[in-house]
Amino acid sequence: MTSLIGQRYEIQDQLGQGGMQDVRRALDRKLEREVALKTPLSTSAAKRFESSAQLSARVRHPNIASALDYFIDGNTEYFAEELIKGIDLQKCFDNHFTRLCPDTAAKLLHNLAKGVAASHQVGVIHRDLKPSNIMVSKDLSFTMVKITDFGIAKLAELQIEADLKNQHENSATSSTLIGALPFMAPEAVAKASGKVQLGPKMDVWALGAIAYYMLTGKHPFGPDITAVVGILSGTPPKEPDKHIMGGATHKVASDLWAIILQCMKNSPDERPTASELAELCKAMRYLDKPRVTVEITGKDPNTPVWFGCFGQETIALPHAEFIHGTPALNRRVSCFAFDGKPYPRGVAVMQLK
The missing domain is CATH 3.30.200.20 (Phosphorylase Kinase; domain 1)
Structure with a gap:
């Protein structure tokens, strides 16, 4: 037994x-x-x-x-x-997505902000928000998003502080620090000096950094210890590339970028609260639909329309709807599916790894 x-x-x-x-x-x-x-x-x-x-x-x-x-x-x-039966957001990027479309990034940020706002209302700060502590749907539909490790994050913070104090003496910084640093607020990085009091706005900065990562596929100031200079500089991260900010999703991308800048203000007093952030996200007119994963099976010889299948269904993928990657046979893509005749139509198509 x-x-x-x-x-x-x-x-x-x-x-x-x-x-x-x-x-x-x-x-x-x-x-x-x-x-x-x-x-x-x-x-x-x-x-x-x-x-x-x-x-x-x-x-x-x-x-x-x-x-x-x-x-x-x-x-x-x-x-x-x-037990969350999903995939963490970091693995989602490592294995599948190069970045997310603005609508999906906005949707995830909205849900994350609501969760963090609920924690702040009962006096709990996460302190270690990062993609590996965020779980999303395993089928890549993004119908589920949950934050994990609320309690254990305080332990991580203590480990991170020790690593920041000692990193000039020890080049082999811990995995805890390396994973967290790109998403740490300036006051969290500066706390190693013992002169800074941390508050809930550190979580808001982290949400802004995560939103930037989702929108661009890049860390705001770098993926490792080199991010410290940028984080402490007080300057905003680089504006996303034009191909991200343009096209059919330009309004959501522009609104999301403005929210990211507010979240990542150097002074905590200038950032919104998590509840205010949730309201800002709610005001964005993002597309709130599940994404579907499609395998490209062919192309119409007379029009710029590709075809793919998900499950037993065929879906039309107009070339103009590809907002990341070039269409190719047998490649996996992710999209929103809308009713259409004779086939459903894929919108906001993102090529997967």
């Missing part, structure tokens, strides 16, 4: 391991549901693991992974969190 952790959880397999915690898929035998079961990996993480779980449990929102349980079995602490 398989032994149960905490007389309740049966380990299924490992989901991942970061600098702070180990994450495994487990089956809750009492409620017959799968959960993400987390344990601290370091002594410093273990010291704050219970309080981090308590922080996470205070936040309840559809766009935030739910805290389910905390317990100690033997000498090991465990934190059970809602």
Whole structure:
């Protein structure tokens, strides 16, 4: 008979391991549901693991992974969190997308802002917002988006501060710092000096940096420790390329860029609150539809229209609707599908990797 952790959880397999915690898929035998079961990996993480779980449990929102349980079995602490059956946004970029279309980026930012606003209303700051802490639909439809690691992020912040203080002495900076740094607000980077008080607006800056990454496929000031100079400079990131800001999606792209600039103001006082950010996003007239993944199967010899299939359906892909990448047979693309005759029509087509 398989032994149960905490007389309740049966380990299924490992989901991942970061600098702070180990994450495994487990089956809750009492409620017959799968959960993400987390344990601290370091002594410093273990010291704050219970309080981090308590922080996470205070936040309840559809766009935030739910805290389910905390317990100690033997000498090991465990934190059970809602198991999100999706893909994290960083892997989404690593494996599939070069960037997102403005409509999808705006939609995701809106949902993220609503989740962060809910956490701020109960006094919880995430502190470590980045693409790897954001889960989206595995089928790349972006119908689901959830923020993870609300509680554990405080542990990450302490590790990051230590790494920033020591990085001039140790060139091998931690994976925790490398992943977080491009999305850290100026005051979070400067806190290594011990002179800065952090507040909820650091999360708003991070959301702006994530939105920039989604819109352009690039980090605002660089992908690693080199981003520090740009982050602390007080200057805005480079404006997105003209091909991103133009075309049929130019209005949403322009509105999103303006919001990004507000979020990434150097002074926290000049940034919107997360609730205000959610309202700004709500005012954008972005297209709120699921995206579908299509394989290109052919081209009309007489018109600039390509064809593809998703499931058992054929879809028409007008060349003019390709906003990223050149059409090619057997390539995967992502698009919005609209009713049409004789076939549905693909809009805002993005070529996938």
